Amino acid sequence: MHPPPMPRPHSDRSSHTVSKWTTPIPQCSLPRFVFGSPRRSLSSRKILIDADSPDTRALSLAEYRLLSARVAVGLQKMGVNPKDRVLCVTSNALCYPALLMGTVMAGCIFASGQPALNQAEFHRLISFSKPSVIFASRATLPVALQAARMANHPDDRIFVFDDDILDGCGEPEGPIQHWQTMVASEWEGSRFWYPTVISSQEYNSTIMLLFTSGTTGEPKGVELSHRNYIAAAMGYIRRISSHPAWKYSPRLGGPENVRVLGSLAINHSVGQRSYCAIFPRMGVPLYLMRRNDFRSICEAVERFQITDAIIRSSVLTSMAKNAPVCRQYDLSCLRRVEACAAPMSQFTKFKLESLGIGYVARAWGLTETGTITGPDPLRPPKSETVGQLNATYEGKVTDSSDPSLTLKTGEVGDIWIRTPGSTRGYWNNPAATEQVMGAGGWISTGDVGYVDDEGNWYIVDRKKDLIKVNGSHVSPVEIESVLLQHPHVCDVGVIGVAVNEDEGPRAYIQTYPKTSVSAEEIHELISEKLPPYKRLSGGISFIEKIPRNASGKVLRSELRQLAISELGDYLGNYHGTMVYNITEKETQPTIWSHINGSEGDILDRYCISELCKGWPVYRDASEWNHYRHLFVDKGAFVFTTWSGGLPIDDFIKTSIKGRANGDHIMHRENGTLVDLNPTTSRAIGKMKATITQRFNWDGGGDWKVVYIKLFYEKDRVTPADGQTVPKFDRAELEKYPKGYQYLAVAQAKLGHPILNDLPTMNNKAFYKLYEAMDAWMEARPVGDLLEIPKEASPRY
Known part of the structure; x- marks a missing residue:
């Protein structure tokens, strides 16, 4: 998570922005959009692939269409009527797209629920949507069955749903039949004729119910029509297909060198649209995952040479925080990653790109609208932005207190979107529909943000969460x-x-x-x-x-x-520390830090800690022989603001000379921790210290500059008498990076040359040093730490 940068002073341009991409929106049924006509010859290339069983469980576009048609015939034979709801509650399954598309082919409304629902939530969902048929995975069936019976839903209209139908080995679960018993034969499916060109009324009628996240209350059923679903899909397809890698190959029935990872939940709005419509229409091989932890994702990327992925921001954050583990995998094939579902920090973006990923960028969308924005595939993603509007979308920013007042670019306000891909409204909830629907077809996103002059959009936060x-x-x-x-x-x-x-x-x-x-x-x-x-x-x-x-x-x-x-009725701050124990079954990131370990490890940590503490004590006392004894004979360096990286012996000579000239620096150690890896015999000491440099300022005052370097960096000036504050020339301060400006000015006044590219919290060199620390702990090549990149502007 990370906030967008503060907007630049706005221009006179209106925030009302239209996508720079355009695309026609086919007026046809959703099945026709994905498959073409029922008799069209389709590619045999596998496009829906089970990442756990890629050799035995995979569907081509032709097989996807046939299974969908078999579902449609089966529903009709059961007596399910047009516009009846068909509810599916399952985790990721290869047959899910066929169940969805078959429901639409039969003229019914497909509704999808979260598999993590409890019995009460399941009961509310069934009572609200009133499905004619329920499909539930084995994991969700016990809860689904009890909830369905509470709602007086008959058992013979509930089916076990999984991918065993592909092998013809589906088994019932007690009295509940496997869904392969309701699916029609291949012969019947091959003769089914689904509607292709439909009337305007049918084109705009509801085919889908997607339930919102419900982060602030009861979930709402978002209604989507053929038109909504197709328009949103076309907007996304037009943007990403502008990249040459997505060029269509008639021989393959899709792009030649694109492989997509399906790590999102298939009942998530982005996952469902991508897996069921967008990528099948484009003929792109998609590897569907059942687990979406960072290790499984890294394994799948390397194994299948994945080129593109849409991944939840929280999973990407986990990958970034476990970068040493991720480096065990070759991720260089992964050219593009779009982060979705939540904000993502720029630290995460930088860390992931340092693993060899081409670029990581944010996308933004709503269940009600589909994906609204994303990165321009032909330009490097701009930091902090959620990208530019997809084709078929337009947006504007209005005054929070007056929605009729459209703001200028760079001004922060409420974001509104207009697109043929937006929802028809909320199922049986006219009050909620009225709250988000504005005049002229605009829909309120509930987000606060702004757009810049180049058409890049920035999200500050959800309005309700401010x-x-x-x-x-x-x-x-x-x-x-x-x-x-x-x-x-x-x-x-x-x-x-x-x-x-x-x-x-x-x-x-x-x-x-x-x-x-x-x-x-x-x-x-x-x-x-x-x-x-x-x-x-x-x-x-x-x-x-x-x-x-x-x-x-x-x-x-x-x-x-x-x-x-x-x-309760009062405010009380909770101060305390919680320590968690790791069980054998839990998978956790590598921890090198203090406290844990054998008696030998603890003794080693104590010795290393004493070694670290000796550094400031011996130096401040000018005990140079003892000080030199702390370092290895050859290859030891010391880094400071005034010396940069110096070999230890040169550093001692320079320090002795400085003392002779009256320079005096005092270090006060506030705490030391040790990272230890006994396997590689490597360790890192982390010291919290206060550095005091005495110097004289023009005017005769006696002052101290205090520079405190913690995990992050800052500096300040503290008057020696606690009262008189010196005035610094702002131009002099601005010559140096924020983080050691005052210290640099003070030491320059003493005659020391100051380096201008030292690692700070807003400098790539900071991360280079920490990556080197990771490498050292794992006995990997560290590289030359003297080669700190001279990068004036931060990368993120």
Whole structure:
């Protein structure tokens, strides 16, 4: 997660923007859009492939169409009527697209539910959609069956749904029949004629119910028609197919060198549209996954030489935080990744691209509209943007208090979208429909953001999630992005709570197992990065797991309920540390940090810690023989602001000379931790210290510059008498990177040459050093740390 950059001063251009891509929208049925006519000869190339069993379970476009037709005939033979609902609740399955398309071929409405629903939620879903037939996976069947019986749904209209039909070995589950018993024969399916050219009324009628994430309340049934589904698909296809790699090959029936990874949940809006319509129409091989953890994704990318993927942002964050593990796989074939379902930090983007991935960019969309924006395939993705409008889409930004007032580019407000791909409304919920539908076909996205002069869109946050602090809006996403920079913070969710008759941010934090972090550390990090009104005045709470829905979005409604139970009628900050134990069955990232290990490891850590502490003690005391003894005989270097990287012996000579000239630096060690890998006999010492440099300023005052380097960097000037504050020339300060400006000016005044490309939090060199640390711990080649890249502008 990461907030977009502050918008530049706006121009006189209106924020009303139309996509630079155009495309016709076929007026036909969805099956005709994907397959063409019922008798059209289709490619035998496998395009839907089971990533777990690629050699035995895969469907060509022709096989996909035939199975869909068999489903349609089966439904009609059961007596299912046009516009009846057919409900499917399952995790990823290769036959899911055929069940969806067969339902539409039969003239029915396909409804999809989340497999993680509990019995009460399942019962509400059945009561709301009133399905004629229910298909449930074996894992969801016990809950589905009880909920269906509560709703008086007959058992003979419930079927076990899985991919065993492809082998003809589907088995019942007690009294519930396998769905292969209702599917028609291949002979019947091959003779079925689905509608192709349809009337305008049918073209705009409901064929699909997609249920929204429900992050703030009850999920709503989003109605989609043939027109909506096709228009959204065409908008996405037009954008990505502008890249030469997606050029259609008549011989193959699709692009020649594109292979897509299907890691998203198939009942997710983006996953369903992509797997059932978009990629099959394009003839692209798609490898459907049942597991979407970062290891499984890396394995699939390497095994199948995946070129393109749409992956949940939360999974990408996990990949970035486990970069050393991901480096064990060859990911260089992965040319393009689009992040979806939640915001993604620029640290995540940079870290993933350092693994060899071509580019990682954000896309943005809604269940109600389909994918709205994405990266231009012919241009490098611009940092922090969610991309440009897909074909068939137009957008505008309006004043939050007056929707009739369209703002200029660069101005932040409510985002509205207009497209033939947007929903017809919410099923049996006219009040909710009226809330999002505006005049002239515009639909409210519920997002706050802006568009720049180049047509790049930026999302600040969900409007309903913004926290109003003393009249100013605070984005939870912005605070979450800062908190995720802490190496021990695994996940986080921020909400607003009552604070002294106002509102303030409250953070819920999940740490990595075997690690701990204090509330004080969190407050210090926020104070360093954000202004006072964005600090966590609502407090901090450490919890075992951040609640997220199946799409990966933070369930802030659950966090608000948790806050009520914790705070009651008063505000009380929770200060404490939670430590988690790892069981043998859990898969966790490699932890080299302190506390854990054998007695021998603990002794090693103590010795290494003493070694680290000797560095400032011996240097400040000018005990150069003892100081030199801390380092290896050859190849040792020391890095400082005034010396850069110097061999240890040259550094000692320079230090002795400086002392003779009256220079005096004091180091105060505040804490030392040791990362230890006994297998490779490698270790890293991490010291928290305060560095004090005394110098004289014009005017006769006696001053100290304090430069504190923690996990991030800052510097400041502290008057020696605590009262008189020196005035620095801003132009002099701006010569140096933020992070050591004051220190650099002070040391330049003492006659030291100052390097201008040292690693800071906003510099690529910072990450180069940490990647080198990862390599050192794993006994991989480190490279030359003296070759710090001179990159003036940050990459992210």
